[in-house]
Amino acid sequence: MTSTTMAENTASAATKVGLATGAAPFRLIRRGLVYLLLSIAAFISVFPFYWMVVGATNPSAEIIKGKATLGGSLLTNAATFFAQVDAPRIFFNSAFIAVIATALTLAISSLAGYGFEMFRSRVRERIFGLLLLLLSIPFAAMMVPLFVMFSQAKLVNTYVAVILPTVASIFIIFYFRQATKAFPSELRDAAKIDGLKEWQIFLFVYLPVMRSTYAAATIIVFMANWNNYLWPLIVLQTAENKTITLILSALTSAYTPDYGMILFGTVLATLPTLIIFFLLQRRFVEGMLGAVK
Amino acid sequence: MAQARLDRRDQITGWAFIAPALILLGLFMIYPIVWSLWMSFQVGKGMNLSFGGFANIMRLTKDPVFLRALGNTFTFFIVQVPIMIVLALLFAVALNDSTLRFRGLFRTAIFLPCVTSLIAYSTVFKSMFATDGIINEALMAVHLIGAPIGWFSDPFWAKVAIILAITWRWTGYNMIFYLAALQNIDRSIYEAARIDGVPAWARFRYLTIPMLKPVILFTTVISTIGTLQLFDEVYNFTAGNGGPSDSTITLSLYIYNLTFKFMPSFGYSATVSWVIVVVVGILSFLQFLVARDRRRSA
Amino acid sequence: MSHLTLKAVRKSYGSVEVIKGIDLAIKAKEFVVFVGPSGCGKSTLLRMIAGLEHISGGDLEIGGKRMNDVDPSKRGIAMVFQSYALYPHMTVRENMGFALRFAGVAKEQIAKQVAEAARILALEPLLDRVPKELSGGQRQRVAIGRAIVRNPQVFLFDEPLSNLDAELRVHMRIEIARLHKELQTTMIYVTHDQVEAMTLADTIVVLRDGLVEQVGKPLELYDNPSNQFVAGFIGSPRMNFMAAKVVEAGSGTVTVALTKQGNVRITLPLTAAPAIGSDVTLGVRPEHFGLAAAGDADLAVNVDVAEHLGATSYLYANTGTGEQLIIEREELRNELGKESLTVSIRAANSYLFDNSGQRLR
Numbered sequence: 017m018t019s020t021t022m023a024e025n026t027a028s029a030a031t032k033v034g035l036a037t038g039a040a041p042f043r044l045i046r047r048g049l050v051y052l053l054l055s056i057a058a059f060i061s062v063f064p065f066y067w068m069v070v071g072a073t074n075p076s077a078e079i080i081k082g083k084a085t086l087g088g089s090l091l092t093n094a095a096t097f098f099a100q101v102d103a104p105r106i107f108f109n110s111a112f113i114a115v116i117a118t119a120l121t122l123a124i125s126s127l128a129g130y131g132f133e134m135f136r137s138r139v140r141e142r143i144f145g146l147l148l149l150l151l152s153i154p155f156a157a158m159m160v161p162l163f164v165m166f167s168q169a170k171l172v173n174t175y176v177a178v179i180l181p182t183v184a185s186i187f188i189i190f191y192f193r194q195a196t197k198a199f200p201s202e203l204r205d206a207a208k209i210d211g212l213k214e215w216q217i218f219l220f221v222y223l224p225v226m227r228s229t230y231a232a233a234t235i236i237v238f239m240a241n242w243n244n245y246l247w248p249l250i251v252l253q254t255a256e257n258k259t260i261t262l263i264l265s266a267l268t269s270a271y272t273p274d275y276g277m278i279l280f281g282t283v284l285a286t287l288p289t290l291i292i293f294f295l296l297q298r299r300f301v302e303g304m305l306g307a308v309k
Numbered sequence: 310m311a312q313a314r315l316d317r318r319d320q321i322t323g324w325a326f327i328a329p330a331l332i333l334l335g336l337f338m339i340y341p342i343v344w345s346l347w348m349s350f351q352v353g354k355g356m357n358l359s360f361g362g363f364a365n366i367m368r369l370t371k372d373p374v375f376l377r378a379l380g381n382t383f384t385f386f387i388v389q390v391p392i393m394i395v396l397a398l399l400f401a402v403a404l405n406d407s408t409l410r411f412r413g414l415f416r417t418a419i420f421l422p423c424v425t426s427l428i429a430y431s432t433v434f435k436s437m438f439a440t441d442g443i444i445n446e447a448l449m450a451v452h453l454i455g456a457p458i459g460w461f462s463d464p465f466w467a468k469v470a471i472i473l474a475i476t477w478r479w480t481g482y483n484m485i486f487y488l489a490a491l492q493n494i495d496r497s498i499y500e501a502a503r504i505d506g507v508p509a510w511a512r513f514r515y516l517t518i519p520m521l522k523p524v525i526l527f528t529t530v531i532s533t534i535g536t537l538q539l540f541d542e543v544y545n546f547t548a549g550n551g552g553p554s555d556s557t558i559t560l561s562l563y564i565y566n567l568t569f570k571f572m573p574s575f576g577y578s579a580t581v582s583w584v585i586v587v588v589v590g591i592l593s594f595l596q597f598l599v600a601r602d603r604r605r606s607a
Numbered sequence: 608m609s610h611l612t613l614k615a616v617r618k619s620y621g622s623v624e625v626i627k628g629i630d631l632a633i634k635a636k637e638f639v640v641f642v643g644p645s646g647c648g649k650s651t652l653l654r655m656i657a658g659l660e661h662i663s664g665g666d667l668e669i670g671g672k673r674m675n676d677v678d679p680s681k682r683g684i685a686m687v688f689q690s691y692a693l694y695p696h697m698t699v700r701e702n703m704g705f706a707l708r709f710a711g712v713a714k715e716q717i718a719k720q721v722a723e724a725a726r727i728l729a730l731e732p733l734l735d736r737v738p739k740e741l742s743g744g745q746r747q748r749v750a751i752g753r754a755i756v757r758n759p760q761v762f763l764f765d766e767p768l769s770n771l772d773a774e775l776r777v778h779m780r781i782e783i784a785r786l787h788k789e790l791q792t793t794m795i796y797v798t799h800d801q802v803e804a805m806t807l808a809d810t811i812v813v814l815r816d817g818l819v820e821q822v823g824k825p826l827e828l829y830d831n832p833s834n835q836f837v838a839g840f841i842g843s844p845r846m847n848f849m850a851a852k853v854v855e856a857g858s859g860t861v862t863v864a865l866t867k868q869g870n871v872r873i874t875l876p877l878t879a880a881p882a883i884g885s886d887v888t889l890g891v892r893p894e895h896f897g898l899a900a901a902g903d904a905d906l907a908v909n910v911d912v913a914e915h916l917g918a919t920s921y922l923y924a925n926t927g928t929g930e931q932l933i934i935e936r937e938e939l940r941n942e943l944g945k946e947s948l949t950v951s952i953r954a955a956n957s958y959l960f961d962n963s964g965q966r967l968r
Contacts, residue, residue: 050406053403054404057400057418057419058415060477061419061420061421061422062421064433064437065421067433067436067437068429071433080436080439081441081442082439082445082446084443127326127329128327128329128331134323135319135322135323135326137320140324143327150339150342152590153586153589154534154537154538154561154582154585154586154589155561156540156561156564156581157583157586158337158341159341159564159565159568159582160341160348160568160575160578161341161342161344161348161579162337162341164344165340165341180333180337181338184330184331184333184337186334200692203694205657205686205688208658208679209659209679209685209686210705210709211679211680211709212680212709214326221694224694225696227696242426243426243429245426245428245540246541246565261428264432265432265541268428268435275436278432279436282429285429286426289424289425297417301485305486
């Protein structure tokens with residue numbers, strides 16, 4: 017702890033010395049340019065969020081004329097939105113699908129990640145290699161047969177149809193396998209000597225020890241499911257089953273979209289992920305980086 | 310050391326742990342993929358399919374919408390991916406300086422777009438790209454353009470709008486990967502280089518870039534796959550038709566339309582989807598080759 | 608009667624054999640140390656006894672029962688790991704009672720046993736902390752405590768001190784020795800550190816390449832190594848080896864010439880002398896060099912470096928022919944400035960090894 021702080025102090029001291037002795041004006045200009053670049057990037061990144069919130073308070077006619085200040089139409093927009101959209105139902109659909117899919121994905125993928133890493137055999141390594149290859153096959157290549165399968169099974173317009181195909185995620189399996197490499201194998205040995213069966217080791221040792229991995233994975237999987245679009249679009253065709261993402265898209269596709277109302281809905285749809293992001297920023301980023309480390 | 314041979318009980322336990330995932334993947338991924346490969350040789354409408362040999366592949370070469378979609382997808386890919394990677398790299402290197410003020414703030418701001426769903430952000434962008442909207446207004450205010458751009462009526466500007474939107478959404482995502490990789494580089498390497506008198510640009514060119522190469526490759530492959538699967542944004546911007554006059558239609562959108570919008574043509578849409586598989590395969594392979602060659606010559 | 612027996616025990620990974628047939632009988636209450644260089648198979652052997660590695664061939668018996676296929680938790684063993692392997696999400700108390708919980712022991716009984724182990728190791732004040740809040744030495748004690756709670760017939764230690772700093776290592780070494788006295792159970796201890804082996808063991812088992820090189824009491828191995836490997840491995844600084852040639856064989860004696868030490872001759876007692884002209888190796892421990900003319904032969908050496916440790920001094924010397932010698936002489940501490948020196952060796956304190964490294968007696 018102390019030593020790293022010292023190292024940092026030394027490093028910044030070194031930079032200051034460099035500033036003083038080197039080509040100081042050149043460095044100052046460069047530093048200024050860096051701040052300018054980052055400020056522009058930050059502004060562009062954040063502006064659409066501002067626009068979204070402000071838009072929710074303006075009538076559509078003002079929005080498409082570029083009004084970027086707070087307006088007085090928030091309540092009107094909200095009223096229109098709730099009149100056109102069965103919001104409780106739709107948000108329930110989104111939440112239900114996202115929560116169940118996330119729980120199942122984590123369970124099944126972490127089991128597999130643990131299995132692949134702890135019980136290495138030639139056959140399973142081959143299978144894992146094959147799965148990594150499948151990772152690059154686009155969803156488009158399977159969506160047509162998938163749709164035919166679910167319509168033959170009479171499962172179109174059900175939660176099951178939205179959830180099932182997403183549950184075994186190769187990416188999350190890979191993520192858990194990578195994370196399992198850092199799980200100390202002596203801990204598993206100790207548990208074996210303590211008399212635990214493999215499933216007990218997984219449940220009572222691995223799971224609590226790896227909880228930050230689970231937290232990071234929860235965030236990315238939840239996000240992916242909450243925001244999922246193409247597959248729900250295909251498989252959810254009746255209004256009462258649709259998710260908020262589908263509804264937003266449908267509203268936007270209208271010939272003259274009511275942007276005030278739509279942006280109000282967009283704020284509602286983005287809020288859960290924004291809240292998760294600000295509460296768990298570090299885990300969030302960890303999850304995104306996941307597999308690379 | 311030699312890999313430990315597992316005894317029989319461990320073998321069974323190993324299979325038990327991965328079985329649920331394998332069964333689901335087999336059912337909902339491998340089976341559909343194989344089926345769609347088989348489908349791609351079938352012709353006919355709806356479920357009345359019959360074996361057509363290479364008929365679908367022949368049809369591809371004469372299908373103007375397919376050729377347009379392929380071209381558009383390549384345009385998005387060739388223009389958007391490099392811009393985004395360079396920007397992300399630039400921001401990451403700028404933010405990696407520990408003496409920079411407001412570092413956390415900048416980082417959070419640039420990463421923020423990743424939080425939004427593809428539909429949410431494309432909705433927001435659609436409202437900003439309106440003909441009298443905020444973007445045209447801003448561009449005219451700084452005299453970059455004289456008259457408003459018809460972002461969604463002009464085939465060229467429609468593509469530009471989509472590229473801008475995608476770049477906004479994904480640059481921060483890539484930046485985070487570079488930032489993580491940069492922070493894993495031992496700082497004493499740079500200190501050694503400074504003592505050796507290596508100038509800043511050379512430290513970037515000969516130290517940073519080579520050390521980031523695996524991450525750059527990874528993000529390039531991910532972005533390639535992402536761009537070739539482009540669907541949500543275009544669908545949402547153009548109300549599902551890839552307009553104006555197919556100028557923004559992508560392969561994924563075309564497959565969707567072939568299957569669910571027009572009279573379903575499962576065989577042919579499967580053929581189009583396999584075009585994406587083949588293109589992703591070739592591009593990923595080429596990127597690995599390029600990365601390997603550079604390493605050899607370096 | 609022996610308490611733990613290994614009979615022709617083998618282990619192979621695919622076609623690679625790492626344990627090549629080991630026979631060993633360990634008595635009850637004995638403190639046995641497996642020692643050897645890294646890769647010698649000592650940890651693998653310990654893990655086979657624990658049941659963490661499958662035994663490819665041969666038999667393992669504990670308390671007269673064949674244990675080859677018995678679950679680790681039912682072998683009557685407990686193990687202390689190099690990394691301590693404490694469950695990071697549990698308190699010290701929970702860590703120590705975890706095994707009993709899964710053995711279906713009643714709560715009050717668990718509490719009692721944990722309290723007893725905590726008393727023995729003076730862990731009471733730490734019981735409600737989690738491993739993260741403990742120092743390295745404390746973690747080590749908790750790991751030992753977790754083993755004690757299970758009341759095992761055999762304790763297994765896998766390089767338990769190698770993650771500690773030097774001072775703590777000495778301290779914990781004494782702690783473990785005290786524990787063995789107090790608990791009176793069989794202990795098997797793996798280390799690559801021959802000092803730990805010498806200080807802790809009743810019996811040392813020296814392993815190399817999956818085979819036992821020698822088994823014996825610490826001083827037995829030191830005074831009477833049965834081959835060049837054991838002679839070199841036990842003792843620090845290590846024994847000096849000098850190339851030699853047999854030049855004369857008398858009745859019960861042999862005379863060798865040190866080929867790289869100016870053909871200095873020394874005569875040693877030997878029952879079965881090798882053929883004249885055969886190459887042999889002469890071993891002399893650093894502390895067995897004497898002052899000039901005080902032994903049976905004199906060697907002239909050049910001093911490269913002198914290390915003064917206070918109580919003793921080590922001289923790193925060569926003879927100009929590539930052979931390095933380490934000489935420990937307390938009385939040479941004042942020879943600091945000298946570059947060349949004459950030392951003597953004694954036949955009684957010299958060891959002779961044949962070409963294959965076997966001791967010639």
